[in-house]
Amino acid sequence: MQLADILQQGAVKMLGGCTSKKRLFHDLGAMAEQSYHMPSADVIDALIEREGLGPTGVGHGIALPHARLADVDRVRGLFLRLEKPLNFDSVDRQPVDLVFALLAPEEAGVEHLRALALVSRTMRNPDICAKLRANSDPATLYTILTENQATQAA
Structure with missing residues (x-):
């Protein structure tokens, strides 16, 4: 599995003016509806419900x-790359500026875990994060996220 398998180019954005987690989840819902034809309200509700189990801010602004x-x-x-970092109740208490959301089928146990591990590994790479933070063009952000995978696979 590669990031290009789960991430469409249209599902990558630079976002300014996000003021809360709830607002962020609304923006993610709108993106999911636009990119993947998922009902926005269902996505928002599912993300809020999951976040209620514990914050998904993993540290280092991610x-x-x-x-x-x-x-x-x-x-x-x-x-999403956030123009202004957002408090996300992260484990290191640092605000978040890089957000990679995953939406999976209810029955996708192993597939969901593999995707989460892949995203986590990618976002732990300081070079990738530095490049993401240095760019604001969605096409460039998509390339940064997916080219590393292609290079590692070759």
């Missing part, structure tokens, strides 16, 4: 919100 939904055919990804 959040990995994820949820399972009934009407999802396979694991899908959404990436």
